[in-house]
Amino acid sequence: MTPTETDHRTSAATGSGDRPRVLLLTDSDVFAGTERHILELAAGLRDLRVRVRLGCPEPSALRTRAAGLGLPTVTIQKGGLWDRPAIHTLTELLVAGEVDIVHAHNGRTGLSAAVSTSRSGVGRSVVTQHFIEPGRLRQGILQRPLRAWAHRWTNARIAHFIAISGPVRDAMIARGDATPERTSVVPNGISPPDATSAQTAKVRAEFGIPDDAPLVVCVARLEREKDVPTLIAAMKHVIASAPLTRCLIVGEGAERAALQAQIDRLGLGEQVILTGFRNDSIAFTAAADLFVLPSLAEPFGLAIVEAMALGRPVIAARTGGPGEIVVDGETGRLVEPSDPRMLSAAIATLNADPAMCARMGEAGRARYEECYTTARMARATLEVYELALAAQRSAAFR
Secondary structure, X not given: OOHHHHHHHHHHHHOOOOOXXXXXXXXXXXXXXXXXHHHHHHHHHHHOOOEEXXXXXXXXXXXXXXXXXXXXXXXXXXXOOOXXXXXXXXHHXXXXXXXXXXXXXXXXXXXXXXXXXXXXXXXXXXXXXXXXXXXXXXOOOOOHHHHHHHHHHHHOOOOEEEEOXXXXXXXXXXXXXXXXXXXXXXXXXXXXXXXXXXXXXXXXXXXXXOOOOOEEEEEOOOOHHHOHHHHHHHHXXXXXXXXXXXXXXXXXXXXXXXXXHHHHXXXXXXXXXXXXXXXXXXXXXXXXXXXXXXXXXXXXXXXXXXXXXXXXXXXXXXXXXXXXXXXXXXXXXXEOOXXXXXXXXXXXHHHOOHHHHHHHHHHHHHHHHHHXXXXXXXXHHHHHXXXXXXXXXXXXXX
């Protein structure tokens, strides 16, 4: 290819120097943290004049929510071991010049992105890793060799990787999934949460919590990795010295029965309440005096960012993403994982000092606005796209 041909092709692919055309790709038909991230990113990119579409199955919760926000979607159906329907659709979009960047959000869609960009010879693939330990590492022994080969093949053909936190990036590089020069950390960003004073008052009223009672809130799935038992054990110590303190644990999961049994065994039935899943979980965070997340393995910690955006001090285990998000002694406290005594001491100290809590809450809000907004995430992601496309142009000239 001559330089003139290269210039023409690059210009067509990027709209004569305009923003790239991006497809955010997922095969998920549920709506959880990753899908929320995709929706936030799509809205942020649109604000930057990026021509963005969401590639997802039909039907899916993400598709429905995207339609509500006026975000265009493309039906990408999965099927079979190699997702041939998805690869066929992606290849057609790339060849037609409708997409410059295929941005995938898990291993399976990463494979589809890599195959389609390789087959078409145009466009670039970007993959965001959302987990410290991807699901494939927990697959059965017989499945591992094939999956390992597929991931090696895929990873060699991905233009750039995005990790949602430093610990996620470090784990990717340690596994050999990515190289430092092809990996960027782009923290998750969220829009400012909306919680009114009426909503927060309703939370306290619903659970009979007086306005002057210190309220600790945890929003988390009730699964082992969230380590909610450590919070419950810590509350036993907190309540012994501050009996008015209450704790609401918002979420659902496989560990609920065991956690309720622990609460009953410790005699905390009136002070520590499992609320179950709530659509209005943000109102609980807004109603809190203190937000706690004791997770053992948290790749990021979106609930922590929500609490900071609402001006709430945060206590979190010093693991994974929370260790980066929370500034110990400034926006909250970091404690050692699975240490109920240390956690209870941190809760008691902050509960006893409302002025300190207020300072930490304001510092947390400022840190959210500086580091964890949707706009910042979108700008940083656009830089990755431009880096990937620049590398493509450079390779075409060689």
